[in-house]
Every structure is written in structure tokens, then in C-alpha cells.
Amino acid sequence: MLMRRFFPGLVPPDPRPERALWFVFRGRELLVRENSALDPLGQPEELGLAMLRWQYLGRLGGQHCFSAEVAAGHAAPPGMEFRDLRALFGRLDETLHALAGRAVQIVEWDRTHQFCGACGEATQPRSTERSRVCPRCGLACFPRLAPAVIVAVERGDEILLARSPHFPAGFYSVPAGFVEPGESLEETVAREIYEETGIDVKDVQYFSSQPWPFPHSLMLGFTARYAGGEIRIDPSEIEDAAFFRYDSMPKFFRGRISISGWLIEQFLQKHGRG
Ligand SMILES: [Zn+2]
Structure with a gap:
């Protein structure tokens, strides 16, 4: 096409x-x-x-x-x-x-965003940019976008994968999390991986991005390397995390549908398993 x-x-x-x-x-x-x-x-x-x-x-x-x-x-x-x-x-x-x-x-x-979040007046669309503005107090509202990082952490010939209780049985993915106000993306990567799995990372590198409209995320893919720590999961977020060798991988979401699949596939390709 x-x-x-x-x-x-x-x-x-x-x-x-x-x-x-x-x-x-x-x-x-x-x-x-x-x-x-x-x-x-x-x-x-x-x-x-x-x-x-x-x-x-x-x-x-x-x-x-x-x-x-x-x-x-x-x-x-x-x-x-x-x-x-x-x-x-x-x-x-x-x-x-x-x-x-x-x-x-x-x-x-x-x-x-039909009404102003500050004063309740009906908002009006602007013709110069995608926004709605309040004619009474001037508050402007833009489409929401929630940036999130998703990270492939490698340790030698292993990759760090985690599973959420919402995943189908046996499925794992690379960890992900939302960016907080005031954080650089590199800080988000380090914080999310540490919070969810107890692992410290280094050599954080940008990989690729993917808009994810469920409901309004922008997924920013990164690779990183293991720097230290033992796996200690946050049970409120995930139910298991482990390092998997390229030749003993669990089930994961493949294909073009999500950046999580691309990150895992680039890791497998590096080890001749693409
Ligand atoms: Zn207003």
C-alpha cells in the first residue's frame, strides 16, 4: 500500500x-x-x-x-x-x-473540554492551534497526552521481563510506566525499573516511540543495561519479574501491534533469534 x-x-x-x-x-x-x-x-x-x-x-x-x-x-x-x-x-x-x-x-x-475547568464558562475552539479557550478567564486547554516509558533492560544475554496480573496466563512484557511532572525521561526509566523490580540500570538509550490511544499515551521505548540490584517486585503493580535468557523466553506480545514486542524482538535478533 x-x-x-x-x-x-x-x-x-x-x-x-x-x-x-x-x-x-x-x-x-x-x-x-x-x-x-x-x-x-x-x-x-x-x-x-x-x-x-x-x-x-x-x-x-x-x-x-x-x-x-x-x-x-x-x-x-x-x-x-x-x-x-x-x-x-x-x-x-x-x-x-x-x-x-x-x-x-x-x-x-x-x-x-466543552466547559472551562477553572470558571465553568463554555469554551471556544481556536483556529490557530488545536486548543479550546475560555472567553471569560482565558484558560486554554490542549489535547491530553500522557508520555510513558517502556524499557528493555539487558543483563548479558538476558532480558528483564515482568508480568501484570491483567496479562493472559504465562505472558510477560518489558516494564513500562508514566512520566511524572518534573522528570527527565532517563529519570523515569531509572525510577520505574527500580520501583517495579528493584533493579538499577545504566546506559539508557532511546529506541523508538509509538502513539498509544488507549486512552491517550505516547509510548517512548528505551533500552538500558543492568547496573545492580536483586529482583524485588512491587506487588501492587506486577506479579512476577525475572531475567530471561534469549533461548528460554516466556510468551510475549509479538508483532507490530506494540512497541513492547519490537523491543523484545530487537533483543532476540541481537542473539540470532529474531
Ligand atoms: Zn474560564
Whole structure:
């Protein structure tokens, strides 16, 4: 599939184009065709969609893109269905899935920032940046983004993995945690690994990043090396942690779906097990 470049925008063409890519959400479910495809639609109102709010997103190649929200329980038009965004991983075109992740965050932010958090006045959208501003007290609200680090800690030919009680039986992942106000990313890496597993790390290196719209994270992947300490888990966060050799790995989440899988796969590739 041809990579199409996305150009974010704030001001929609007036009038709205006859056909456009519409990312219509019912909660966190996206409106797609029954075969999970998403292609340009005519005006949503003509399809019987009662939109609560809609937003202009920008252009993908030559297509204008919009996001919108309908009420809980709203029926899908004939031949279409609402599907959970996670269930569409690998089914929906990758560029469109990424854009849907962007869209659902804008929809959610717009819904939850209709009124000023300081004085309660109705907010207004700005046309110069993605924000809503209070006309009475001037408070501006921007889309929320929660940065989180996710870290592959290596000790020789072993990698540090942990499992959360929410994981399917037997599955492990590399540890992760949210950045706190005032922290550098390197400090977050050291604190999270120490808090969750009791391990000290060194040589923290940036690896890659991934937007994760569940609900509004930006995952920042790092690699690090073991510097000392014995495993001592924080039972409020995880139920087990251990160093695993490349040839005796537990089950983990593979593939393109998450950066945790990429981090583990780069470790295995280094040892000829990719
Ligand atoms: Zn205000």
C-alpha cells in the first residue's frame, strides 16, 4: 500500500467537501464497513448519523479527514458497523488505523473540554492551534497526552521481563510506566525499573516511540543495561519479574501491534533469534 502523508489542519473547507474520510466514533468504537474497510463517505447526516460534535483533522493525501461522535446506542448505517479500535489492529489499513487513533483522542478531548475547568464558562475552539479557550478567564486547554516509558533492560544475554496480573496466563512484557511532572525521561526509566523490580540500570538509550490511544499515551521505548540490584517486585503493580535468557523466553506480545514486542524482538535478533 502506498504511504500517504497526513497534513494536520484545523479549519475545514467551507462548505464541507461532498466526500471525505470520516472517523465516526461511538465511544471507542469506529464506524467501518462490514469488511472492516474505511473509505470516503458522503455527508454523515445523509447516512442517518446524528453527530453530537464533529472536528476537522486535516488532509490525508488528497482526502479531507473529519472525526465525529455519535451517542451511545446509535445504530450503524446499513452495510456498516461500529468496531472497537483495538480489534481493528491488522484489519484496518495501518495509516488509517493510526489516524483513527489520533481521531479518537481529539473526539474525546473535545467532548471533555466543552466547559472551562477553572470558571465553568463554555469554551471556544481556536483556529490557530488545536486548543479550546475560555472567553471569560482565558484558560486554554490542549489535547491530553500522557508520555510513558517502556524499557528493555539487558543483563548479558538476558532480558528483564515482568508480568501484570491483567496479562493472559504465562505472558510477560518489558516494564513500562508514566512520566511524572518534573522528570527527565532517563529519570523515569531509572525510577520505574527500580520501583517495579528493584533493579538499577545504566546506559539508557532511546529506541523508538509509538502513539498509544488507549486512552491517550505516547509510548517512548528505551533500552538500558543492568547496573545492580536483586529482583524485588512491587506487588501492587506486577506479579512476577525475572531475567530471561534469549533461548528460554516466556510468551510475549509479538508483532507490530506494540512497541513492547519490537523491543523484545530487537533483543532476540541481537542473539540470532529474531
Ligand atoms: Zn474560564
